[in-house]
Amino acid sequence: MSEEQVGPQPVAAEEAAPASAGRKKRRRGRVHVFDNWCKGCGICIAFCPQHVYEMDEDGRPVVAHEDQCTACHWCDVHCPDLAIVVTDVEEDAHGGTTDAGQ
Amino acid sequence: MSEEQVGPQPVAAEEAAPASAGRKKRRRGRVHVFDNWCKGCGICIAFCPQHVYEMDEDGRPVVAHEDQCTACHWCDVHCPDLAIVVTDVEEDAHGGTTDAGQ
Amino acid sequence: METNDRYEIRLAGEGGQGLILAGLILAEAAAVYDGKNAVQTQSYGPEARGGASKAEVVISDGVIDYPKVIAADLLLCMSQEACSKYVYGMKKNGILIVDSVHVDRVPTSRAYMIPITKIAEEATGRRITANIVALGLIVGLTGVVSRKAIEAAVRARAPKGTEALNLKALEAGLAEAERIRAEAERGQSVPIRAS
Amino acid sequence: METNDRYEIRLAGEGGQGLILAGLILAEAAAVYDGKNAVQTQSYGPEARGGASKAEVVISDGVIDYPKVIAADLLLCMSQEACSKYVYGMKKNGILIVDSVHVDRVPTSRAYMIPITKIAEEATGRRITANIVALGLIVGLTGVVSRKAIEAAVRARAPKGTEALNLKALEAGLAEAERIRAEAERGQSVPIRAS
Amino acid sequence: MAARLMQGNEACVEGALAAGCRFFAGYPITPSSEIAELLSRRLPQVGGYFIQMEDEIASIAAVIGASVGGVKAMTATSGPGFSLMQENIGYAAMAEIPCVIVNVQRTGPSTGLPTKPAQGDVMQARWGTHGDHPIIVLSPSSVMETFLLTVRAFNLSEKYRSPVILLMDEVVGHMRERVELPPPESLEITNRVAAHVPPEWYFPFEDPSTDVPPLAPFGEGYRYHITGLFHDRAGFPTERVDEIDAWIARAFGRIEQHRQDIISYEEDVPAGSRVLVVAYGATARSARHAVKLARAKRYKVGFLKLETIWPFPEEATERLARQCKRVIVPEMNLGQLALEVERVVGRQKVRRVNLANGEMITPQQILAAIEEK
Amino acid sequence: MAARLMQGNEACVEGALAAGCRFFAGYPITPSSEIAELLSRRLPQVGGYFIQMEDEIASIAAVIGASVGGVKAMTATSGPGFSLMQENIGYAAMAEIPCVIVNVQRTGPSTGLPTKPAQGDVMQARWGTHGDHPIIVLSPSSVMETFLLTVRAFNLSEKYRSPVILLMDEVVGHMRERVELPPPESLEITNRVAAHVPPEWYFPFEDPSTDVPPLAPFGEGYRYHITGLFHDRAGFPTERVDEIDAWIARAFGRIEQHRQDIISYEEDVPAGSRVLVVAYGATARSARHAVKLARAKRYKVGFLKLETIWPFPEEATERLARQCKRVIVPEMNLGQLALEVERVVGRQKVRRVNLANGEMITPQQILAAIEEK
Amino acid sequence: MRRYEENRMYRYLRRHKKFPNVWCPGCGIGIVMGALIRAIDRLGWEKDDIAMVSGIGCSGRMPVYMDFNTMHTTHGRALAFATGLKMVKPKMHVIAIMGDGDVLAIGGNHFIHAARRNIGITSIVINNSIYGMTGGQYSPTTPTGSLATTAPYGNIDQPFPICELAIAAGATFVARGTVYHAVELDRLIEKALLHEGFSVVEAVSYCHTTFGRINKLGTAVDMLRWQKENSVTREAAAKMTPEQLQGKIVRGIFHEREFPEYTAAYAKIVEQAMAAQRKA
Amino acid sequence: MRRYEENRMYRYLRRHKKFPNVWCPGCGIGIVMGALIRAIDRLGWEKDDIAMVSGIGCSGRMPVYMDFNTMHTTHGRALAFATGLKMVKPKMHVIAIMGDGDVLAIGGNHFIHAARRNIGITSIVINNSIYGMTGGQYSPTTPTGSLATTAPYGNIDQPFPICELAIAAGATFVARGTVYHAVELDRLIEKALLHEGFSVVEAVSYCHTTFGRINKLGTAVDMLRWQKENSVTREAAAKMTPEQLQGKIVRGIFHEREFPEYTAAYAKIVEQAMAAQRKA
């Protein structure tokens, strides 16, 4: 696991753009919310550009649409409780994924 | 006694120039050193542009050449002990003096 | 010796649940509107929200010296932690009310397990009114202050513009208490006493 | 009981006259070079220069407990104010030395009136060495420390580069003391004791 | 006035306003912040002045400055801020400037337990600044008493030209209680004595007719000097021993000679009492509760509740303790005022009950001490 | 070593250096400034650190910071600065950080008499910060003792992880006296105990084997937390009563249990003494002088010179006072340590001799008290 | 949990002990903490070499969570404590974490003096324009006109321009970021950490619990959104009129300058003194 | 003596009581006092309406000599005391007299906060680059490299640029003069006194007794002469290169700006609150 690619991978642009469709390998993310730490502030839900999260009845995030995640890392970078980990995976042309860098 | 003319009369220029010879009434000063307050720092002696002061054996100023005083007020303005009062007098064409403004 | 007619209430939960406000309202109902003596004290941690928070109210017809709860006549627990911590500091016949939304382990079978937060949400659409629902329950189940008094106190102390909302919450709590009492009278096995 | 062989010296004048340095040198002469006990204390006001200033030195073969002057065996006054203030705090046979340049009113006729500052100026060209001239006088007139000791102490404590100058001042003081003693021996009426 | 449910900190605010306080400078700190918050709203309403300063040092300084301007002034803080104020409290004592400092005590030392009660600053209130200085310290045990002692704090401060410390604790400060405030006109309010001589004759630090010379406000014709240095009667720095001794004698004397007026307490010591409980602040409530429990058990117990803690009520303590075998001093600290009680009644007699972990001492703990032996 | 004429402040510097002090942060103030001035020259010569901070609050803070870095550290000040340091002295006590605070006392309160001596900060040294806290205070009476007690201050500070206050006075600080410093190798120097367990096992605030847990310097593998809040054994904030009580018990206990080691004094009380003079600091010299005068007059007088003043040497005072009818406590204040003496021996026995106007108490004044009655 | 173990971020946290943290849900302080961790991680510094010193306030709680040598000092004094530590451990990376009240109200003096000395400490000023921990009293950065619990009629004080003040006082690296621009923030922090002298990063955060509530600015989400919409980079700002800039937060590096770092300068003094000593 | 009675200057002095003053022969503080008196005299203000508040230091002794409402406070705190006084006596002319150590070392925080509030106090900062009263320890304005009793190897600190700091902190009138240019100084002080908000005049003085002695700069006369030769007006400075400006004291008004004065802004709050009260 290369040190560079693991963990929160902030993108240079603050607001993540959807991964460009033209690229061969689309970047995708596996999204984990550490429930014990999450306080349900709603930031990830409100700001995820891909609307990956939905809110449960307690106001907490549910990773409802992981497949839409572009691994832009907005959410894990901004979660005030460090309760989100987004792991980069790569989707090959056929839609299969591998953990990036593994 | 007009308020404007009495008391320390600072000149606008920091370093006093000798009163211009061309003027009709030459400005002159009566110089008083309040001995009880003077601590003999030597500032008046060192800086009086007209060398009005001389130093006595204790290092204290003696008003030795009052006639040379141009009432430039450098000395009373700078005496750290407020021990000098220079009073403006005017010298008329004949050399007689009057207290200015009285 | 007036120290014995004290009624001691402890409201325990987390910061942000409005327990101190609830205690204040209860005390004001007793002191201002029912004309009794009442003292309200509080205990909270450094957190602005979250963290343990506790309000205590002592009500008495006589002078109240020690202002804190010695052994609660009534304990309200709005968090698991509070429940675990305070359940043993009750009078023998003390009443335990627990918000079943937040608490699932209660070390006694003799408690009112009531989904207070849910009732609040249903009644007012706002979970934050759970504290006032709890007040309704407390008053309804114990009668420690009069209904009139608690209504007046809620009206007076509710943040401006939220009076109606909070009165609705109070109403919901009182109604739930009514229901429980009725069930108990009907002999339903509602666990009602903490040992 | 060693408290009685104390020799108490008070040097009084104004800030800036170097009296504390003089006291220090005297104490060092006694303590380091004569091997006695010596304590030097000081008292001064808030002013950096001017204002009352005082140094005291107690010299003893035994232990020195109270470190200040109780009643001076020797009093040096370098200002009028000091003289007026301290002249009464002397032992019966105490020696009073006064700088006649600074002091003109001495409430006793039994004093050494010596133009110390003038002697300093004449000897070294620097009035500021009056303190060292005074030391020479004190040692010359009392023998409270040895000549060797005071010379060593002056040499050690004089600001770097001024050793020679200060030794000259000391010399002048010692010489003046010599002169006075000689005169006294010759029966001249030098007022020598403060009452 | 109608009954209200009022918080201790609020009662302090009401007391201050009733006493005529028109200036507050402070820096927020738990558990005192409500005092500042309430005054920030209330003072402008009555034409008074509120300012939040950059720290507590500045706060007490501004309070003294305002008082010199002739306005009754106060600040409020808790332990950490109180520590920072010490230098300038000494200044107020030295310059004899009236002002009230409220310390709502929390558990220390250091940041300690910011939201928990204590009585750990009792000795500090007396000795916190360097050098000997006169001071008055009051400590309330209820919301009503907070109101009354705040008024008294201002009165004593103005009357004796002394800083007065109101030593509250988190329990009393945050407690809400039923109170009926007395009507304003029923309150006795003391204002500082105005200078009564022409400026040329005025000495701010000596007056032949009284040990508390009038303090003329700045800006009203009495131009004089104030300093934290030892000073003569005109206020100018002095190093003269006679003038310094005169200041010491007068400054301490005026507190000493008016002990009767300054010291207040409540005694409930039936003849034949064997045990005396001495308490103050919130702990006095536990103590009174315990005394009642003990009496119900037929113990012969007396109770002395102190309102003034400095100057320490020596006479009362000694008088009431004389007949008793034991004196119990419960405090939310590790034994502070108990030291004075021991000094006055003999330490063999004294049983301390202490707790400094953020909890109140319970009546049961005191009762246990009463029942001992 | 050869005899030297040395000033008290200089002896303090030499003592500090001998004890291993390698950090000084301070802010100038009469009559302590010589300590800073000398150290600004000397510390760099031995590879140590000197910094003049923006004020006294910062000075004591920097001292604590440096000590956390593993370096023996001190500051020096006088009354006004000492008042400002109070909050952070409490922090050092709470966080158990060794450090030495020198207070060369001048006459207070407030700016007072900046160049004159006093012993007005004795109670402040004990009680100046908010909340109960353990503390050690030493007070020298001679230049030699200043050297020795400075060394002791560092030793005790390191040994007990406690702030130690060296309470000097202007007389001792500015006095020059003949001293022969002991050879460095003859001095007993205590260094703080190094952490002896691997980091995972290390608890900076609890050690099963000792009441003074080792303090690992920052940066050496022991990553832990320090706070002024009440904390658990790992240093993290806690509000748990059991953990707080444990801290209190250990922090005070370690001073209490080592009283024997911490307390030092000199007694000279011949059997049959009727009067005991208890003194410390510069006043002890007047007192010893007076005792000699009195004995010469055949009075039966004992003398107790205190070096440690806090914790107060109760046992010694009580033991020595027992046989005496009267105890005389001369102090350059209005009666501070006398309060403790009164508490311990009963106040009827105690005769205070006080002066707080900038002058030393003379032997004659004490003698007069001995001769009374 | 394995996932989290793997993540580098969590290496820097005292995660078994202290989480969830003490802050309100959504508080920006946590975002600053994340940015700081990323910056440190990129630098690859040893945890043992890092000291984190804080004052009192919500911000001041941060060190509790970080697996460094951490010290939570007294209110306002973090930089003074840090100065002592940095002096004796000049090779340590000393980071001071301070709230706006902490560092600019009670601690203002230590701030300007640490800057003046140019001592090698990185100051992270978490500016939420309010005293968060004590419940919403106005701070030296509360905007004029805003409400606070001690400014019920609106604040009449001017706020400090933190960066300008730091520059005037002598700081040699000064930058400002916002928590919304969290990635940019960690880059700024990284640069500050690398800077030799005294560096300041003003991290503009928010406190919805007090300031937000009183001023009716909504939730954490709302306040974050506000930041997004109301801040511009220095470069963009350069092209804007003063009117357009009104009320905007300008982000970027404002000052970077060479001047001898304090402990380095002091080391030279020691060298000199010891050399002289050896000679004598 | 009649002469002196006549002189207006002496109307402002407590001349029967306290002279000669406490300062060393030749100390520049006395020159500042003269300048201040001339400024006040020209303004024709009533002595009763003037309060003078000082801290501790040689400079702090000035109020003793002046026949106003005078207050010699604690070291560093003059502005905090003055703030309280100004609040309750907004019509009084409150002047704070402070030494460089007083106002910038221990008192730095009060300085920047008084500036931030823009409270109507005139600060006269007597900058002699040293702690005079305590005997020559380095101050926050001691030049880098200079000697002091606590900097025997030369000072390694940067000095504060007082005027820049005041401006950054929020002061609305900021000027610098020297005691050599004493007449100019009194004009600057006069303008500062007339300014509504917080005004600062840095009066560059000297301390020959400590700084001068240690750094071998000669007598008061020498140090005055140095000032004469090493200072330039702002206008002249504008035409000089940075190299030419090296080590020069620049004199003049550096900042003048309109912003509501604090007590005036507060008066509006009171108005508003009282009006609301009347309504209710």
Ligand SMILES: Cc1ncc(C[n+]2csc(CCOP(=O)(O)OP(=O)(O)O)c2C)c(N)n1
């Ligand atoms: C000496 C002292 N004064 C006051 C306080 C109370 N106090 C704690 S935190 C705080 C202010 C917090 O504001 P800020 O520094 O902006 O931090 P935030 O909570 O907003 O992160 C105050 C005033 C204290 N702990 N110590």
Ligand SMILES: Cc1ncc(C[n+]2csc(CCOP(=O)(O)OP(=O)(O)O)c2C)c(N)n1
């Ligand atoms: C709290 C406190 N700390 C320290 C001092 C000692 N002190 C008196 S004046 C002074 C500094 C004087 O320097 P400055 O303010 O520049 O005035 P100057 O004497 O140079 O005019 C100091 C440190 C004090 N009086 N109070």
Ligand code: SF4
């Ligand atoms: S941002 Fe973090 S704390 Fe907030 S809801 Fe999302 S996961 Fe939970």
Ligand code: SF4
């Ligand atoms: S990384 Fe987070 S914010 Fe970005 S798309 Fe995935 S879930 Fe959304």
Ligand code: SF4
């Ligand atoms: S300037 Fe003043 S004090 Fe100095 S010598 Fe001249 S008269 Fe005397």
Ligand code: SF4
């Ligand atoms: S006024 Fe003074 S300086 Fe000017 S010429 Fe006359 S004596 Fe000289």
Ligand code: SF4
């Ligand atoms: S009070 Fe404000 S600053 Fe503090 S944790 Fe809550 S949101 Fe954050």
Ligand code: SF4
């Ligand atoms: S020490 Fe310096 S500043 Fe103080 S009076 Fe003397 S010359 Fe002036």
Ligand SMILES: [Mg+2]
């Ligand atoms: Mg903040």
Ligand SMILES: [Mg+2]
């Ligand atoms: Mg200065």
